[in-house]
Amino acid sequence: MADVLRVCALYPDLMNIYADRGNLQLLRKRCEWRGLGFELSGVGLDDPLDPDAHDLFYVGGGQDRDQALCAEDMATNKRDALHKAADDGKVIFAVCGGYQLLGHSYDLDGTKLPGVGLVDLETVREEGPRLIGNVAIEVTLDDTPQVLAGFENHGGRTRLGADTRPLGRVLKGHGNDGRSGFEGARGGARGTVVGTYLHGPLLPKNAWFADWLTATALHRTVSELGVLDDRLEDAAHAAARRAAGI
């Protein structure tokens, strides 16, 4: 097994609301506990992005104004690298504001922020309240349906293209647009581009999902990663499910 997980966080200062960087800490700890190496680098505005130097690319959530700063840079300076990474089967994991930027555009009160076009979807900030609350979705990544539980807070409504796979089906909460019953999206040549509105931080409450991201990034199966003592993580997951009402 490649014994180092190399993670690249895009815009770690600007795209990090609700302590989304907790997702990175969880990935790091689980690698350490398994005796795997973990390398984290960050790329900011104007920085070059090397698609071959990382196994997993991460984009957190952002306020509209911070997203506007990143959108242009991501769609121009990082676009080709991200497409190459996706074509090579690298994991690209984006939450909330980062998820919105995986699509074609984010229409913000008439101003269209560009996306990187990795997944066929678009987001519009429509009239109406922000979609806020605890959320649970059913996700089938391999064969077994599992529950991803967390929290969402977004003004944008995301519509998936006709052939775009959602990440999951909403059990409780709003999901992509409060109507479709879909949450998140999967794309890329090998389904390794994953976006979700659940954030803040999501992975400590869903360690099983963190392990799928890690295993996929390392081209391994989850069982090859080995079992950890997940009593605390299981309790956090159960609490997040209870908060969502399932």
Ligand code: GLN
């Ligand atoms: N700014 C985006 C929205 O409100 C995303 C917010 C977020 O990342 N929480 O839709």
